[in-house]
Amino acid sequence: MQTLVLVAHPHLADSTTQQFFKASLPATGVTYESLDAQETYAVDREQAALRQADRIILQFPLYWYAAPASLARWEAAVLTRTFVYGDRRYPLADKELGVVVTTGMPAQAFRRGGLENVTIDTLMAPLAALAHRAHMTWLPTMAVHQFNYLDETQKLQLVVAYQRYLTQSAPDTLANRQAWFAARLPAMVAKLAPKDRAIGKLITATLTQQADELEALMATLAMIKEQDDD
Amino acid sequence: MQTLVLVAHPHLADSTTQQFFKASLPATGVTYESLDAQETYAVDREQAALRQADRIILQFPLYWYAAPASLARWEAAVLTRTFVYGDRRYPLADKELGVVVTTGMPAQAFRRGGLENVTIDTLMAPLAALAHRAHMTWLPTMAVHQFNYLDETQKLQLVVAYQRYLTQSAPDTLANRQAWFAARLPAMVAKLAPKDRAIGKLITATLTQQADELEALMATLAMIKEQDDD
Numbered sequence: 001m002q003t004l005v006l007v008a009h010p011h012l013a014d015s016t017t018q019q020f021f022k023a024s025l026p027a028t029g030v031t032y033e034s035l036d037a038q039e040t041y042a043v044d045r046e047q048a049a050l051r052q053a054d055r056i057i058l059q060f061p062l063y064w065y066a067a068p069a070s071l072a073r074w075e076a077a078v079l080t081r082t083f084v085y086g087d088r089r090y091p092l093a094d095k096e097l098g099v100v101v102t103t104g105m106p107a108q109a110f111r112r113g114g115l116e117n118v119t120i121d122t123l124m125a126p127l128a129a130l131a132h133r134a135h136m137t138w139l140p141t142m143a144v145h146q147f148n149y150l151d152e153t154q155k156l157q158l159v160v161a162y163q164r165y166l167t168q169s170a171p172d173t174l175a176n177r178q179a180w181f182a183a184r185l186p187a188m189v190a191k192l193a194p195k196d197r198a199i200g201k202l203i204t205a206t207l208t209q210q211a212d213e214l215e216a217l218m219a220t221l222a223m224i225k226e227q228d229d230d
Numbered sequence: 231m232q233t234l235v236l237v238a239h240p241h242l243a244d245s246t247t248q249q250f251f252k253a254s255l256p257a258t259g260v261t262y263e264s265l266d267a268q269e270t271y272a273v274d275r276e277q278a279a280l281r282q283a284d285r286i287i288l289q290f291p292l293y294w295y296a297a298p299a300s301l302a303r304w305e306a307a308v309l310t311r312t313f314v315y316g317d318r319r320y321p322l323a324d325k326e327l328g329v330v331v332t333t334g335m336p337a338q339a340f341r342r343g344g345l346e347n348v349t350i351d352t353l354m355a356p357l358a359a360l361a362h363r364a365h366m367t368w369l370p371t372m373a374v375h376q377f378n379y380l381d382e383t384q385k386l387q388l389v390v391a392y393q394r395y396l397t398q399s400a401p402d403t404l405a406n407r408q409a410w411f412a413a414r415l416p417a418m419v420a421k422l423a424p425k426d427r428a429i430g431k432l433i434t435a436t437l438t439q440q441a442d443e444l445e446a447l448m449a450t451l452a453m454i455k456e457q458d459d460d
Contacts, residue, residue: 010306064309065356069302075294076240118359125355126295129348 003030003166004053005100008060008071010036017102017147021059024159026167035070046078051091055139057166058127059100065116065123079130090135096170097131098139099124100162107145139170174218178211233260233396234283235330238290238301240266247332247377251289254389256397265300276308281321285369287396288357289330295346295353309360320365326400327361328369329354330392337375369400404448408441 005025009018012034025032031049050056060067083091101120109115110123120143131138142165150158164172168180185207189200235255239248242264255262261279280286290297313321331350339345340353350373361368372395380388394402398410415437419430 063302064305065359066296066302069299069306072293072296072299072302076299079294116359117362118355122352122355123359125348125352129295129346129353132347 001029001054001167001169002052003055003057004049005030005032005057005059005166006035006071006074007033008035008058008068008074010068010070012036015061017061017144018059020147020155020158021100021162024162026163030166035074036068041074041077043078043080046074047083047091050078050095053095055096055098055166056092056136057098057100060102062101062103062123065118066126075130084130084134093135095136096139097127097134097136098165099127099141100144100165101141102144102147104146107143110143137170139165140172174214175211178207178214182207182211231259231284231397231399232282233285233287234279235260235262235287235289235396236265236301236304237263238265238288238298238304240298240300242266245291247291247374248289250377250385250388251330251392254392256393260396265304266298271304271307273308273310276304277313277321280308280325283325285326285328285396286322286366287328287330290332292331292333292353295348296356305360314360314364323365325366326369327357327364327366328395329357329371330374330395331371332374332377334376337373340373367400369395370402404444405441408437408444412437412441 007018007021009015012018022032031053033049058067058071060071101124103110103120105116110118110120112118120141124141128138130136142161144158147158164177164180169176182204185200185204189197189204192200237248237251239245242248252262261283263279288297288301290301331354333340333350335346340348340350342348350371354371358368360366372391374388377388394407394410399406412434415430415434419427419434422430
């Protein structure tokens, strides 16, 4: 999977959150681009990057409930009608479009009756509409609230969640999650100190073995649930 | 009522629609400002203009389901947290916020199952959230679809609809509409050719007289309807 991350942030280098994300990027398969680093956009090159990507991630802080201006600027320049509709050929069709949005408010503020009185999902409506029009697949939005209040454990979990959001097969099922971890474990084990490697291999073997058992259990569970729905 | 119209359009002079709106502005009570005409914003002056206005209108074409970049740029510069929250004094509180949005698609495209699969109302969620946070009153959005397909009569009706949107008391009740027209009729009649002035005065008198009768009828009707709801 090839993932293209387009970041809209007017002060990228000064943003602790954005620098954290940058340091958390998976080693391979991801192209990272700052939209604010460019005064004008090389439309052909931008469009080529979009064509080559399987998953396109728009990443930005929420500025008054929307993306910073550079995203709108990029859209207006790069997403020409001809490119998006492609004379009804839809060059972006079936690619995935995801959003990584950061906010300074707690998660519970974003709901009807909450302090912001609107959901993150509703605020992303313009981008979801774009995905719809371009025949793309919309990924559930990854929202990160109050990054600076996260403790070290939560930040480590965020690294994994972010990497999965960028590269794991959608939808985020148990099976896809399991496959994602299984594919990465051997390389991680290889990096362990020799004395820890045996335990690492044991964990990998157990995970793989459990995957098969889990699959059988899930099938049974789904069958039982379907009967419950009657 | 003082109305401030903030227009976001990167090619304002080339836009037939925007030039039409500009020519349709009421003669008094409205300040008009192009957000794209300014490279940077004089924050103090912009904030003063907002403080002086009773009604603030954001006017723009829909670019990929949102406002052009200049609106986000203006928001980021002018709507500082301190200004919007005012240390919990909310300087914009109770002012009205309205949107005049133009689109190239027909009205019926903007609904679930329609070509755009999303309502204009949902697309305006970020601006409505801003109004909510600033303790402002949100006006129903005025959407103008496919301006270039309107015939002369429709364009004349649009002039009136636009002027009412900018200056008529909210909500758009029969009484408020009647009052708006009644306030403007004498000046219009005065501009008529002498031979038509008598008829103009007769229309004005009839309108005023009907207003009283209508008010009585509306009260009766409301009473009947309330009983129906039981």
